[in-house]
Amino acid sequence: MxxxxxxxxxxxxxxxxxxxxxxxxxxxxxxxxxxxxxxxxxxxxxxxxxxxxxxxxxxxxxxxxxxxxxxxxxxxxxxxxxxxxxxxxxxxxxxxxxxxxxxxxxxxxxxxxxxxxxxxxxxxxxxxxxxxxxxxxxxxxxRAFSTPLLGLGVTVPCASTGLVASRIVEKKPVSLEIRAKSSESVQDRSLDRLKAKLPKIQQDNWEIPRDFDDLGRIKGEESYIAVVHADGNGIGKRVQAIASCYSTPRQNRDYIEAIRDFSQSLERAATTALSSVVNLMADAFIADPALASHHRERFPLRPIVFGGDDVTFVCQARYGLSLAVRYLEAFEEATQNEPAFGGKPAYACAGIAIVKTHYPFARAYRLSEQLCRSAKQMLKQKQIEDSAMDWHVAMSGITGSLEAIRQREYSVKQGLLHMRPLLLRDSEVSWRTWTVFKTLLDEFIREDSEWFDRRNKVKALREALRQGPDAVTDFLSTYQLDALPKVGTINVAGYEKTGWAGDRCIYFDAIEMMDLFTDVQRMVSNSVTADGV
Structure with a gap:
């Protein structure tokens, strides 16, 4: 034995x-x-x-x-x-x-x-x-749950955790936990690992943010950040499939090699995908020096968790959706190129919580997790193999579950104002896709569009959408418009006259994101085209 x-x-x-x-x-x-x-x-x-x-x-x-x-x-x-x-x-x-x-x-x-x-x-x-x-x-x-000693005699609570402070750092009382997280050696090691895995993040000696204010906040202006959480779909099933293929004692060594190859392939693919996100943001800085100057040479993106299929990063709010889409696309591409995936790409979902810069971060992260789960649940319900995404803009506080928030803030007599979550690519199963949303958004923010810089008209449309299809018809008549912007992939009769497809509003999400979106990919591609010319 x-x-x-x-x-x-x-x-x-x-x-x-x-x-x-x-x-x-x-x-x-x-x-x-x-x-x-x-x-x-x-x-x-x-x-x-x-x-x-x-x-x-x-x-x-x-x-x-x-x-x-x-x-x-x-x-x-x-x-x-x-x-x-x-x-x-x-x-x-x-x-x-x-x-x-x-x-x-x-x-x-x-x-x-x-x-x-x-x-x-x-x-x-x-x-x-x-x-x-x-x-x-x-x-x-x-396990016996840890019950921290909250103090004996006269104590001061940690500013971050509420536990007993052990030292004053930068005029703030901090606990042992925060001392360990904030130590120079841990911070330096984190920065070194980041630069080693994602080298373009320091290409032009941009300052890598260590504070949320460094992600693009301008003094005197209200600022938002995006918390992006992405997670692979069906990774557990792939692990189970490997176990099923090597299920006998004689195959123990083969199982080790297979599960090890898969683990390493997954890590490489996720790192490649996140690197693609960093590279895209860096290319935008290079393509538009004014953008880098606007951010005072501070790179407006910081990965927090990376190295596996579970990834979390924070960025300036306007880049959140564009960078999340790039991560999903790149994750599919990278997994398809990894031998351990057998040429079949893995898909992923992303949740993007857009919150004020100083909003409680733990709540923002939990919201991004809920949004990621929301995207996964849609795929499961529709039985679709694809990547998907969901987001929420928190203009004020967040109370209750995501479902409760949407029922409270996006539910009207006609149905739901939002089309989220969205599939990453066009589908015969649903018109609720990133392509549809992006096409509509472009109609509202493109400089040569009749909607560009006409806030009163957009505001009137938003209120009409809230009131339902009849109000949208009246809106079109008032502004002497034939129809709202069209998208060829929406196979719903008359939506451009009513603004709705059944119990889902088509245009509300695009209007809501007008001031919180920058198309980073287009910015880079336009620069490449200009250089080529």
């Missing part, structure tokens, strides 16, 4: 840990500590005889558990999975790792599960699945 131990590592309450602060630098620091705790610190806690280059994180496939004390199967998708020669080695590893997390990343919670198995008799694919779906889940449910 050849017995090994499988160890799986996961984190809990990760969103609260990363996004619980209203300071961008602290969110960035939290993300970097999570990255370190699930990668670098894991590798450094392994017994010396392992298959990982701790400096680069590269896995050596030539050396396997039969000649090692520990073999990392993969690190990605929020989990790290490792084989150990003995249970004592696994327990020593867990002790060293958790001690380091407690010391260097206060507030971050790890969950670790171990499972013994017989390499010759047990299916490793099944062991991994059981450990992740049952053992880790049971550990999370049964």
């Amino acid at each position: 050849t017995e090994y131990v499988l160890t799986a590592i996961d984190t809990t309450r990760i969103q609260d840990y990363i996004f619980g602060s209203n300071r961008l630098a602290e969110n960035i620091g939290g993300s970097e500590l999570v990255e370190m705790a699930t990668h670098q610190w894991v590798y450094e806690a392994l017994p010396p005889n392992n298959n990982v280059d701790a400096a680069t994180g590269k896995l050596d496939s030539k050396h396997t558990i039969d000649t090692l004390d520990a073999e990392v199967l993969y690190a990605g998708g929020g989990n790290t999975v490792i084989l150990f020669k003995t249970f004592d080695l696994a327990r020593t590893f867990a002790s060293q790792l958790t001690r380091r997390v407690l010391k260097n990343a206060p507030g971050l919670e790890l969950v670790i599960a171990h499972r013994r198995f017989d390499w010759a008799q047990d299916s490793l694919a099944q062991i991994v699945s059981t450990t992740l779906s049952i053992d880790l889940a049971r550990k999370k449910q049964n």
Whole structure:
């Protein structure tokens, strides 16, 4: 019998840990500590005889558990999975790792599960699945919840977390958790990792933002940011498919190679997609020096979570939709080019929360997550394989669920004012697509359009849409218009006369986004065309 131990590592309450602060630098620091705790610190806690280059994180496939004390199967998708020669080695590893997390990343919670198995008799694919779906889940449910000591005697609460402050930093009381996130070493490491993975972000020595105000806020003006959260579709099903293909003990090594290749391919594809977003914004800066000057050479985009199919970045609000679309397009392209995906692209969904710069960031992030889920639910309901997106503009506070907000703010007698969520590309199943929205938006913001710079007419149309089809007909008569802008892909009779397709308004979303959208892709393509001429 050849017995090994499988160890799986996961984190809990990760969103609260990363996004619980209203300071961008602290969110960035939290993300970097999570990255370190699930990668670098894991590798450094392994017994010396392992298959990982701790400096680069590269896995050596030539050396396997039969000649090692520990073999990392993969690190990605929020989990790290490792084989150990003995249970004592696994327990020593867990002790060293958790001690380091407690010391260097206060507030971050790890969950670790171990499972013994017989390499010759047990299916490793099944062991991994059981450990992740049952053992880790049971550990999370049964763990003793941490109850932080909120103070004895005279104490001062942390400005960011409300926990007991341990030091005054920049005239603000901060807790151990915030001290760790804000430390110079963690911030520098985060910046170095960002530059290494996304090199164009520093091409012309632009300042990389460490504060939300650096994303494009102009003093004296009301400013908005976009919180973009994107997540791959059906990644879990692909992992299950790999497990099904290598489900016998004789295929254990083949399973390791397949799941490792897939994990690495997914990470490369997501990084390539995010790099495409950064490159697009950088190209816009290069194409339009006035734009860079407007932003005072501060790059108006900052990735917070990246390295897997779960990506979060913040940017100046006007670029949010355009950059989110580019991420979805690039993710499809990158996965299709990865061998582990077998030539079949993976799709993704994105949620974009557009909020005031100093809006509570944790709420903004939760809204972006809800919007991403909304897009996924639409795909599931319509049984469509595609990418999709949803967004919300929060002019004031956000109370209640996304469904409640839309019922309150976008529901009228005729139906719903919004067409969101949208499919990324044209479809025979639905007219609610990015192409339709973008075509209509262009009609309102294009300089040669009859709607451009005619705010009174647009405002009147918006109010007419709220009142229903009859009010839109009256509006057209009042302004002596034959019809509203048309889109060839909308197969709904008479929509250009009423503004509605059944119980969905067609034009409201475009009007709402008029002042909050810049077509970054068009800006870059126009510059390329001009240079070519």
